Amino acid sequence: MAVTMRVSEHIKEVQSVIEGSQTSRDDVIATSWTRCIDDYHLDPVVMQEAYIVPHTQLKEHRERLDKLIRTAKYGLDALYHQVADHGYVLMLTDAEGVTVDYQGDASLTWELKKAGLYLGAEWSEARAGTCGVGSCIYTGEALTVHQSDHFDATHSSLSCTAAPIYDVDGSLAAVLDISALQSPEPKASQALTLQLVTSCTRRIEMASLMNTFRRDWIIRLSQSPAFLDVDPECAMAVDAEGRIIGMTHSTQRLLSRIKGNNWRQPHALLGCLLSDFFNLDINELPALSRALPTEERLLATIHGDLWFAHAIAPQPSSIQRRKKVVSGSLVSLYGDDAKMADLAIKATTLSMSDLPLLLNGETGTGKEFLAKAIHESSSRKSGPFIAINCAAIPESLIESELFGYADGAFTGARSKGKRGLIEQANNGTLFLDEIGDMPLSLQARLLRVLAERELLPVGATKAIPVSFRVLAATHKALPDLVSNGSFREDLFYRINGATLTIPALRERSDILWLVGQILTGLTDKPVHVSTLAGDLLEKYPWPGNIRELENTLRFALAFCVEGEIQPEHLPEEIKTGLGRPQCVSSVTQELLATLEAYNWNISETARALGVDRSTIHRRMKKERIERHYQPQGKR
Ligand SMILES: Nc1ncnc2c1ncn2[C@@H]1O[C@H](COP(=O)(O)OP(=O)(O)OP(=O)(O)O)[C@@H](O)[C@H]1O
Helix, strand or coil: CHHHHHHHHHHHHHHHHHCCCCCCCCHHHHHHHHHHHHCCCCCCCCCCCCEECCHHHHHHHHHHCHHHHHHHHHHHHHHHHHHHHHCEEEEEEECCCEEEEEECCHHHHHHHHHHCCCCCEECCHHHHCCCHHHHHHHHCCCEEEEHHHCCCHHHCCCEEEEEEEECCCCCEEEEEEEEECCCCCCHHHHHHHHHHHHHHHHHHHHHHHHHHCCCCEEEEEECCCCCCCCCCCEEEEECCCCEEEEECHHHHHHHHHHHCCCCCCHHHCCCCEHHHCECCCHHHHHHHCCCCCHHHCEEEECCCCEEEEEEECCCCCHHHHHHCCCCHHHHCCCCCCHHHHHHHHHHHHHHCCCCCEEEECCCCCCHHHHHHHHHHHCCCCCCCEEEEECCCCCHHHHHHHHHEECCCCCCHHHHCCEECHHHHCCCCEEEEECHHHCCHHHHHHHHHHHHHCEECCECCCCCEECCCEEEEEECCCHHHHHHCCCCCHHHHHHHCCEEEECCCHHHCCCHHHHHHHHHHHHCCCCCEECHHHHHHHHHCCCCCHHHHHHHHHHHHHHHCCCCEECHHHCCHHHHCCCCCCCCCCHHHHHHHHHHHHCCCCHHHHHHHHCCCHHHHHHHHHHCCCCCCCCCHHHC
16 A cells, blocks of 8 residues: 555656656756656656566677676676675666676575566666666766656665766776665665765776776876875876877766866767877876886876876787797797797797707798798807708709719819708708608608718718708698608608798788788888778788788889878789689689699690690680699709
C-alpha cells in the first residue's frame, strides 16, 4: 500500500515538474525528466524493470572496451574494496550504458540482478529514464541520481553515483558507477561517494594515457609540488614536434579554459602546439624531468597561471630497448620489427664467434647485406669481405676463380699465376652466395679447403694455408638438396654452424622505415612518401623483397619531381594494389614445363609444342618468363 502511494506521488511530482512547477530537485534531474518525456517519450506511469542485453551482444560490448577494462582493473578493485562493506556494487558501462564490468556481493545476486545492478544491464536514459549512468552519459559530468530522482519509480530505491571516463582523444569512453540497493534518505549522504568515483576515474584516465603514449612525451601537472608525482591533476601527451596528441579529461578542461573554448570540443585542442597554451617549447621539456627538484619545475600558462610540471621522456619500445644489445652494423638492418630484432640479437652473438653461418631467405631479402654487417661486427672486420656468387660464375671458370692458379698453369698470355677469391679472403670473411647452385665437383674441393684450412691453386703443387670465416647464403632449402643428392651432406654440416633466416619483406612491420633508409641512400634531396603511397607500399606482397622495393623507389624518384612520392609515381602493379599475377594459366604452365623438359632450348620447345620459335619468344616476353640462375656464360 505504502509503495503504491509512493509511486503515485512520484508520478505526480514528475508531471508537475514537467509542467514547470517549482522543484527542490537538482537542475540536472529536472532537465533529465523533461528529456525523458519530450525526447525519449517515456511514460512515468509505465514502469519497466532493468533491461539486460543478450549474452552475444554483451560479449561485443565487452570486447570493444577490453583495453580499458584491463587498464582500469587495479583501480576498480581498489575502489570496490573501499565501498563493498557499505552495500555498494560497482559497474563499468560503455558509452552506450551497457554494463561491461561488475563487482558486487555474490550473496545478493538475485536482488541485484532484478534491480539491474548487474553485468549486461543497459542504463541509457532512453531505455531506463533518469539514472546515474544514463544521465552521466548525457551530461558528460559526474553526478548522483538518488532514490526518487530516478524517472522510473521501479528504480526509486536505488542510489547511483556515476562519473565519466574519457578516452585520450577527449571522447566519452565509459562510465564508472557505484550504486546501493539501500541508502540513507538525504542525498548529501552520497557526497563522499561522488568524490571517490571521480578520483578513481581521474586515475584510470591517467593510467590509460600513460599506457597509450609510452613512446611520446607525457606532461603531468599539479597545483601542489607534493602531489605532482603521486596524484597529479592533469596529464597530456605531446609528440616530437610539440603537438598535443592525447589528454586526460581535466587537461581537456584546463586547455579549453586557456583557449576560451567549450570543453566539449576536444578536437579543437588535439594537434595544437604546447606553446599555444604554455610558455614552453618542446626543446625545454627535458628541464621539467626529475633532474630538477619538484618545486623548481614550474610551468606558466600563456595567461601567467603557474603549475608544477613533470615531463616524462618517451620510453623506448621493447625493440628499441633490445637494439641496445645489437652490435653497431646490425642495428642498421631494421626498424621496428620484432622478427628482425630477434635475428639481429642472434647475429650479434654469432658474429663474435668464428662459426660458419648459413643465411637463408627469399631472393632480395638482404642476405648479402646481413653477411656484410656480420663481418663488420666480427673480429675479422679489419680483414677483407669477399663475396662470391656461386650461381653467376660460369662453371668452366669457377674453379680458377675460387682457387686461383699457379704460374704456368695455363699456356699463353695467362701463364702468370692468379690469386683465387678464397685466398683473397685470407684473414677476413668469405661470403658464398647461392651456395645451393655450386656444382658437385667444386663442392668436394671447397669441402677440402674448409676442412684443412689450406688451398691448392689450379696447377700448383704446394698448398697455401688460409684463415677465413665462411658465411654462405641460399634461397633454396639446402636439406632438400641434400636429400635429392645435389648438395653434399658433409659440406652442408661444414657451412651450417648455425642458420639465420631473414623474413620476407611482406612479413616485416618496418617497410616504411626501410623506404626511408633506401631513399636516403638513393638521393640527397629530401623526399617524402605520401600516406596513400605509403599504404600501397605496405600492402604490396613484394615477391622480389628489398631489391624490388629499391627498384620501385628508383622508379618513383624518376617520376616524382615535387619531393613527395604519390601513388601515381609507383609502378602499375603496386598502384593498383593487385600485385603481380599469383597464379599462372594452364597455357603458361605447359610452356614452362616444356621449357624445363627441353632444358630451356627454344627450338626444341617450339618443335614439341608445334609452334615456331618467335611464338615461344613472344609468349615468354608477355608472361615475363625467364630462366633464373642460369650461369652467365650460357644466357
Ligand atoms: N637493411 C637494408 N637496408 C637498406 N637496403 C637493404 C637492406 N637489406 C638489403 N638491402 C638492399 O636490398 C638489395 C638486395 O639485398 P641483398 O643483395 O643483400 O639480398 P640477397 O638476399 O642477398 O639477394 P639474392 O638472394 O638475390 O642474392 C641490395 O641492393 C641491398 O643493398
